[in-house]
Amino acid sequence: MNSSRHKPALENEEFLWELFxxxxxxxxxNLARIYYRVLYNYAKKFSRDPEFIKDCIQELFLKLWDKRENISKTVSVRAYLFKAIRNTILDEVARLQRFQQAIEPSFDTNPMEPGIDEVWIENEMADYRITLLTEVIAQLSKRQQEIIYLRFYEGLTTQETAEIMGLGYQSVSNLLYRTLKELKEAWVSTGFLLFLLSFSPIC
Structure with missing residues (x-):
């Protein structure tokens, strides 16, 4: 394989996927390097055990390699990997019976990452709004928290979110509508909802 083909791979995840x-x-x-932290942060919503999370991510990429010949071309590498790590964690929890009670995702109510997001928060929202946002999101169901995380903090589309969560497109659309309505009713005076929607994909 010549070097000219490898050069754009570092900048194009779909190209990397095809090479893989x-x-x-x-x-x-390279895909593992690009997505490790993103997958780790999402996995933390399902488990607080860092070693377990690391094992699941490693298991995911090992499985991908073993099954590479049967894996089809994907429109969204990010959505595929999110769904894959979600399923891997749930499967591993069930297999190992790691927890005595059924797994329940624990979605942090302030899931934004350090760096650019800290600047974003500092510039756009006062501290009291962050506190209020935390309280408002904490009142949502776990599925509502997950859909907010995937749609707005990870920027995935409704279709991608539906595939990751194992729900139908219409079910996710309805859930998203109800969730945003609840957020609006709970925090109608802050203007946060319009700000959040300005960063979301259209479909």
Whole structure:
């Protein structure tokens, strides 16, 4: 494989995905590097055990390599990996019976990451609004918290969110509508909802 083909791979996740499907280990390694922290942060919503999370991510990429010949081309690498790590964690919890009670995702009510998001918060929202947002989101159901996280903090589309959560498109649309309505009613005076919607995908 010539070097000219590898050059754009570092900047194009879909290109990396195709290389990986063709048997390029370096491409899979680059995908793991790009998505490790993102997957880890999402996995934390389902487990507070860092070693367990790391094992699940490692297991995910090992499975991907083993099954690469049967994996189809994907429209969204991010959505595919989110769904895959979600399923891997739930499967591992069930197999190992790691917890005595059924797993319940624990979605942090302030899921934004350090760096650019800290600047975003500082510039756009006062501290009291962050506190209020935390309280408002904490009142939502776990599924509502997950849909807010995937749609607005990860920027996934409704279709991608539906695939990740294992729900129908219409079910996610309805859930999203009810969730945003509840947020609006709970926090109609802050203007946060319009600000949040300005960052969301249309579909």
């Amino acid at each position: 499907r063709e048997g390029d280990k370096d491409a899979l390694g």
